[in-house]
Amino acid sequence: MSIDRVRGYFRERGIEDRIREYETSSATVELAAQAAGCEPARIAKTLSFRVGEDIVLVVAAGDTRIDNQKFKARFGCKAKMLAFEEVEPAIGHAVGGVCPFAVNEGVLIYLDESLCRFETVFPACGSENSAIELAIAELESLSRSLGWIDVCRLKEA
Template sequence: MSLASVRAFFAEKAPDIAIIAQAASTATVAEAAATLGVAPARIAKTLSIRVDGQPMLIVTRGDSRLDNRKTKAAFGNRPRMLGAEDVEALTGHPPGGVCPFGLATAIPVYCDISLRAFDTVYPAAGARTASVCITPERMVALTGAAWVDVCTVPEPDDG
């Protein structure tokens, strides 16, 4: 699966979106931002969590943090991060390449409202060296995601 499943996903649903293959790693927010030449906030990181036994993906901006209080309000309980083996089994993507596209299993996808601050964002594309450039609204439409408010973002530095 992985990159091949993401390629198949875009070939079927959005052939106009190109996968950006890199020689350098985009596995972390810092690596992706440096490799793609964008601010870390514009990297759309995908968090793999479980709430009350239900696995789900949360896509959020690169500089945000999952807020336990907000997550409990939205989903009824605190989130637990999935282990690497569970992540790969459920998504078909390796950690560092996890994205909401071309998933191995049908798990719920949510996009944090923090993504709406940007016209385009850069989520991974099923591999540690691949990503796409996409509008947050199009990502939601293509993946069937729902908008949620479960993350906090850093305060702007006015200094």
């Protein structure tokens, strides 16, 4: 189970006890915000894409969506999300629990600038009912991201 991979990853870093497991699903931004007791924007959703031969994860604020023009300018191709059945084998976490921690070798991780407006955010921890509250600097370090990018925009109301 992928939450066990994440739990082990965090155990090695001394923060396993900060993982929150909820009685209810946190598989969507809205459900995660309810479970965590925060605004949806502070949910750090992890989106998975195929970019050429690479698997790319983009961690973004919960109130954003991919901006196709920005994505194409950054990666040189149209944003193509992984199909449901591709996600777990490619990343190591199933849909609803995808996170930037303890992922399969070779997965490329980026953080979207939309997260920078918050002191802390709540990414998933490998299951559809888990999360961890992290300061932005912790997310940057623990995700082993390749850096900050700007490929999102706020959703229209």
